[in-house]
Amino acid sequence: MSLSKLRLNRNTLVALQDALMAAASFVLSVYIRLGSEQFSQSVDYLLPGTVTFAAVSFAVFMYMRLYRGLWRYASMQDMMGIVKAVTLSILIFAVLMFTFNRLAGLPRSLLFINWMLLLFMLGGPRFAYRAFKERTFSWSPSPGAKNRIPVLLIGAGNDAEQFIREMSRDHSGSYDIVGLVDDREQKGRTIHRVPIYGATDAIPLIMKKLERKGTRPQKWILSDDRISGSAVRHLLELADSMGVPLARLPRLSELKHSINERLQVRPIAVEDLLGRAQNVLDRDRMQSFVEGRKVLITGAGGTIGSELTRQISNFGPSELILIENSEYNLYHIEHELREAFPDLSLTVLLADIRDVRHIDVIFKKHQPNLVFHAAAIKHVPMAEKNIEQAILTNVFGTCHIAEACQRYHADVMVMISTDKAVNPGNVMGATKRLAESFCQTLGRQSQPVENKYSTVKNTKYFTVRFGNVLGSTGSVVPLFEEQLAKGGPLTVTHPDMVRYFMTVREAVELVLQAAVLGDAMKDRQECIFVLDMGQPVRILDLATQMIKLAGLRPNEDIKITFTGLRPGEKLFEELFHFSENAVKTTHEGIFLASPRGTDMATLRKNLEKLFGLSSERKANEALALLKMMVPEFKSLFEKDEKQIAI
Numbered sequence: 001m002s003l004s005k006l007r008l009n010r011n012t013l014v015a016l017q018d019a020l021m022a023a024a025s026f027v028l029s030v031y032i033r034l035g036s037e038q039f040s041q042s043v044d045y046l047l048p049g050t051v052t053f054a055a056v057s058f059a060v061f062m063y064m065r066l067y068r069g070l071w072r073y074a075s076m077q078d079m080m081g082i083v084k085a086v087t088l089s090i091l092i093f094a095v096l097m098f099t100f101n102r103l104a105g106l107p108r109s110l111l112f113i114n115w116m117l118l119l120f121m122l123g124g125p126r127f128a129y130r131a132f133k134e135r136t137f138s139w140s141p142s143p144g145a146k147n148r149i150p151v152l153l154i155g156a157g158n159d160a161e162q163f164i165r166e167m168s169r170d171h172s173g174s175y176d177i178v179g180l181v182d183d184r185e186q187k188g189r190t191i192h193r194v195p196i197y198g199a200t201d202a203i204p205l206i207m208k209k210l211e212r213k214g215t216r217p218q219k220w221i222l223s224d225d226r227i228s229g230s231a232v233r234h235l236l237e238l239a240d241s242m243g244v245p246l247a248r249l250p251r252l253s254e255l256k257h258s259i260n261e262r263l264q265v266r267p268i269a270v271e272d273l274l275g276r277a278q279n280v281l282d283r284d285r286m287q288s289f290v291e292g293r294k295v296l297i298t299g300a301g302g303t304i305g306s307e308l309t310r311q312i313s314n315f316g317p318s319e320l321i322l323i324e325n326s327e328y329n330l331y332h333i334e335h336e337l338r339e340a341f342p343d344l345s346l347t348v349l350l351a352d353i354r355d356v357r358h359i360d361v362i363f364k365k366h367q368p369n370l371v372f373h374a375a376a377i378k379h380v381p382m383a384e385k386n387i388e389q390a391i392l393t394n395v396f397g398t399c400h401i402a403e404a405c406q407r408y409h410a411d412v413m414v415m416i417s418t419d420k421a422v423n424p425g426n427v428m429g430a431t432k433r434l435a436e437s438f439c440q441t442l443g444r445q446s447q448p449v450e451n452k453y454s455t456v457k458n459t460k461y462f463t464v465r466f467g468n469v470l471g472s473t474g475s476v477v478p479l480f481e482e483q484l485a486k487g488g489p490l491t492v493t494h495p496d497m498v499r500y501f502m503t504v505r506e507a508v509e510l511v512l513q514a515a516v517l518g519d520a521m522k523d524r525q526e527c528i529f530v531l532d533m534g535q536p537v538r539i540l541d542l543a544t545q546m547i548k549l550a551g552l553r554p555n556e557d558i559k560i561t562f563t564g565l566r567p568g569e570k571l572f573e574e575l576f577h578f579s580e581n582a583v584k585t586t587h588e589g590i591f592l593a594s595p596r597g598t599d600m601a602t603l604r605k606n607l608e609k610l611f612g613l614s615s616e617r618k619a620n621e622a623l624a625l626l627k628m629m630v631p632e633f634k635s636l637f638e639k640d641e642k643q644i645a646i
Helices: 003-040 046-063 076-101 109-133 158-169 198-211 231-240 269-274 283-290 303-315 328-340 355-367 380-385 387-407 428-444 476-485 504-520 541-550 600-615 621-628
Strands: 149-154 175-180 194-198 219-222 246-248 294-298 321-326 346-350 370-373 413-420 458-464 491-494 526-531 558-564 590-593
Touching: 003 046, 046 076, 046 194, 046 504, 076 109, 109 541, 149 158, 149 198, 158 175, 175 198, 194 198, 198 231, 219 231, 231 541, 246 526, 283 504, 294 303, 294 355, 294 458, 303 328, 303 504, 321 328, 321 355, 328 346, 355 387, 370 380, 370 387, 370 504, 380 387, 380 428, 387 413, 387 428, 387 600, 387 621, 413 428, 413 504, 428 458, 428 526, 428 600, 458 504, 476 541, 491 541, 504 526, 504 590, 541 558, 600 621
Parallel strands: 149 175, 149 219, 175 194, 219 246, 294 321, 294 370, 321 346, 370 413, 413 458, 458 526, 491 558
Antiparallel strands: 526 590
16 A cells, blocks of 8 residues: 555545544533433434534535644644634534424524534544643653753743754753743743743853752753843853853754754854844845846855855746856855855856956846945955955946946946945945945946936945954954864954944845845935944954854963954954935834045046056056045055155
8 A cells, every 4th residue: 555545545634534533522412412311312403413513514625635744743733723624614514404394303502512512522533642742641751851951042942942842842952941941020920831040141040940850951042032142142251150051942944844843953153143123024025126136146156145145046046147356256156156056147257347358248148137236356455455356356346337327327336335435444344345336436426317218227326334254255254163163262362342243144145135225216316225233242242252152261271362453454444434324224224324426527637647557557546646646545554655746
């Protein structure tokens, strides 16, 4: 017999069993309603009523697939299914009996009694079986409980309840939940008999109380993903002082779409220390913005560019064109996308955005509708050492992309910028600011061209500005991880240095959301969007916390040393220039800054000179001109510069 037939037979048997329960409930209802004396007498409707009700119930149960639920996992949803099925059976039975004999001799209250009894007779065995399998009735600990690790859950919400059920059901589970803490006033209450002892500020007292009971927690587990980053950092400090590791349950977005997915405890990651609340995204509008359009991404193999390709691929572009000048990075992102999206129309091009002729050929051939410009030299010390290369890439590479968008009538260009472009103290920031200015000026003079035959929709230019991305190439987190792996020391440039941080996933989601917002602004051809980066993080604190996350002690197991500010570094970054009025948008994670364009004729004249100096590798002269073009650029490490006549 095949497995499918066996499963069908089992399901049918369950349905037949439920039908027998229905028959028994009808007989028992008659007995309860009439009493033993009248029941012992011949009741005309007993036999036909029992058979009819059992047949109706069987048909309804099969139709509603009541047999499919696994008794071991019986839940309130299953109970609601039983309520619906029983109610429908009673109603159909009543209609049939009324049609045949106008309910002659049948007490009306019998139907209600039958409804109550059948609910109990169907639901009772299911929940009793679940309780038996989970040993809910057991007075003694389940086998293996003595060998489990006692843990304290921080957060008494839905995730905590699910985790407690998981551990009670899994007799080979690793953890014994001995208590919960929650900042909401719930002290003295329980979840599945696990007590809530109080708020997080009472954890030291709670630990002592549990230690006296012989159940001192050996691990704390965050079971509430709404806990703020500052609270997570405080808990990490507290856990470290008490010699207890801190872990967390996965967030809902991290779970796979599988019925067999289980809650697995994971280490606290650097992202958890930020504790950024998840922004609500308009994914439907993002889908309609991308779907069916040709999308071109520069710097597609970098941290931001590669995440852009992943997220945009999910929205069904008609073609995705990737531009990247690193063969290694381009190979990896192409391999990943072809595996994940085999039906995607994908074009990968090894190209340099500084090559204006190649860029023109690409745009002419592919005619992209949406362009995301993420290619850049972004490492601050590297840009300081290679001034002319940073200018050629960040400024003129952007100019080539922006002008190609205008020439070939792309709908939207999104330029990825940085907080270092605000009052820049380094070459990288100054070049990105000049690139911002060019795009905004180009967008300001870009107006729809209309005639009696057609309307040409010129390009909209959007700049999206944000701070550091966790884990991006050349950023501080991978550097600390590498230094930790080597046994230290962790190098921090200055004890007071702070930075804004954001995960790459969140940054790219908000970039797409900003593009959608900008596209909806019919009267604007240029915008600067600034992402809400939350609170800045002190780099020294980040280094300390990363050492603790590795289970080590700062300045004992792993040293932290201060190296001094590097060329071009500032102690803090800004997201807005003083002349940019920050305006809230309809999305709480995105702000709109007033663009600061300039006269295009003057800008082009100076850009021509800057291109000549950079191409001739005259770094000092190029730097002097860059400072003139970006007046707020104040280099932190002044060089002997040769002033040139403008």
